[in-house]
Amino acid sequence: MKIRNSALVSIALAATAALGLTACGGGTPAGGTSSSASNGAASGGITVYNAQHESLTKEWVDAFTAETGIKVTMRQGSDTELSNQIIQEGQASPADVFLTENSPAMTQVENAGLFADVNKDTLAQVPAEFAPSTGKWTGIAARSTVLVYNKTKLTEDQLPKSMLDLAKPEWKGKWAASPTGADFQAIVSALLELKGESATEEWLKGMKENSKAYKGNSTAMKAVNAGEVDAALIYHYYYYGDQAKTGENSNNVTPYYFKNQDPGAFLSVSGGGVLKSSKNAAAAQEFLKFITGKKGQEVLKNGTSFEYAIGSDVPANDKLVPIKDLQAPKVDAAKLNSEKVTDLMTQAGLL
């Protein structure tokens, strides 16, 4: 009985061996001379490299597929992760559409010359202030910088006048951020554009000194809520999203808007673009037109993302502070530079 058992095991082993060898043969560079069924060229469908929140894009995709019958495959990643990946992939990229949370990663792909022009009727749906002058990509939503603070630890008069004050010694150990995220890096790139390199360097140095790093905006907000830290510099909708659910990560938290065209009042534009190398450009353009159109923007107004609708005259979700009241500084999205920002943040020891 025992013998038969181990004989069985060895047969099974030999079988898996044969199976594994063929699998392995395909995996070695030498075995790749004739490429197996190409993965990128899906017939009819499109592939979206998605750095937006997965749930938001999924709402868009489901509505789009329901309307047009075009199948959409998503690949999830972060802004700069995917932008750099697209650049590495070059002409071989399987991506048709690229969506981000913020604009610097869009600029990066644009500078690499990989975007096709966005269709005119899509651009017509988005006000000029939310799209780059080049027309190589378009804004699809927006998010406002906000300081969320713990009501039991700080009073309103203790709050900083400007985001720049957070670098001052009295804020040591009191605030949090998620420096690894594209969200935060977009804020820094706005600061860089508004105040210049040396002021940004100085501020980042103060940040390294003063702030606690969390992974992700929601985690930072959760820490503020739990009293681990007094305040956190994040985007507005994490607060509203949590309030709409159980509020368990934000009930002790209040959002504070810097306003006054402060760098901390920066309104970041989420971008969308179609790649030049797309094998299904028509469907890709169609998708971009859909999300900036009325139905797509209403997903922002009525859905659970709480990001700002910007196109097709769809107003923001009622729960949000209207865009015109945010007093955001004027920043040309096309000028935001992600590479310089990560360099500066690496130098400051934040990355």
Place this chain on the structure above:
Amino acid sequence: MTSDLSAPPRAGTTTAGRGSSPRPPFGVSAVSVLAVLIALFSLVPLGYVAYMTVATGWDTAVGLILRPRVGELLLNTLLLMAATIPLCLLLGVAGAWLVERTRLRGHRVWAVLLAAPLAVPAFVNSYAWVSAIPSLGGLGSGILISTLSYFPLVYIPAAATLSRLDPAIEQSAAALGLGAWRTFFRVVLPQLRIALTGGALLVGLHLLAEYGAFAMIRFDTFTTAIMTQYQSTFNGAAGNMLASVLVFFCLLLLLAEVRSRGSARYARIGAGVQAKALRLPLHAYQIAAQIFLLALTALAFGLPLYFVLRWILVSGADVWTASEFLPALVATFSYGLAGAAATTVVAFPMAYLAVRHPGWFSKSLELSNYVTSSMPGIVVALAFVTVSIRMVPGMYQTAGLLVAAYVLLFLPRALVNLRAGLAQAPKELDEAAQALGKPPLLAFIRVTLRLTAPAAAGGAALVFLAIANELTATLLLSPNGTRTLATEFWSKSSEIDYAGAAPYALLMIVLSAPMTYLLFQQSKKVAGQ
């Protein structure tokens, strides 16, 4: 050391055809060629890191390596290893000894329970602990979570070795007047050397490569920092410099392992049936032992299970209606199976050479694989992305490429087990079969392969577990649209949707449990022979 007939000829030997062995060992050359090919392939990621380092330029590289941030990461990583590896050894050996060598009540149940934490991915463990203590963070938490997650990597091989050690040696020691403690330290512990160094190496490699568990508790190591850099710049110079420091670290770890493994042989030869090991009475320590084991398993297995189930109850039935479960489960299961099978096959030539033909050649082959697998998934994946886009675009974002990455990443798990199994299969039996007229290949299959099968299955189970829980390489290399349990869990939990993440955590545990049990059973089976 006795002269090893099958060792490669010394440098002085001039004619390759006339080796030192009277009869050239079966298929060594074929096995060597295979092993060399595999080793070369496995060096692709290392080559990539080296290439990127050189391409960066000396001044920039030095500037990026010699900066305060690297110092912080260095200190974090060193302290983590210095505390966690000894703790894992202590807990693993103590558990194994209690279960295998004492009259512990319910030792059969404890034996399984101590292996069970292996079914809980470290990042699920982290998630549970953060649910219990939300302010958890930093080095202490890193040590806590990684110790609880990884001590079974020492416990399982230690228990298997303990249960199959020939008690005759211990009896002789006792007869010569050694007490129980001294017998343990002077006779038993040295014989656990392969199991312990192998286990410690696995723990060390896990610590170097772990991402999810540490990211969740805000503890930065080289790997979390590389992932951060990657997400900011994809393959920027700074990330690659961090990777090169990490590779250096790993080399040190491997050297330490080789030094402490030694070169003694552990196969038992001799006539008759091996005697059953004696169990020491625990007397007054029975209760202390029970409390110790209860506390350990409660913290390592009970707590994560409790919080996963609690989140599932909190969220109710709603989360289960989502349509993503089935595809994620199927994807995880298929990748696990394919990867485990491929890895075991690829590990065999290496293990064979390492055990039967030890020497600098087999050692360097083996080491090259360890170097790759010690690199975090992110580095290996990055190399694969870059190399495949440029050289074999047809492979880019295919399942084959992902499986190949899994093979490189998890080879040591199969290798450590296979090597231990082969070391226990006396080559004299193989030779005897040949002497009795079996052709070498048949003798090998009928004798050695069969004796090694349980160890191979154990190794395959370990690889399956690792793949089921793998996160970073899967994120980068998987075909578009593929989601696994691990990636789904990560995406939910990093948005602090703990309730939404819970079902994926439970499925990962459920999927891992039978593999953990198989692993445990196989180690017992080896012992039962």
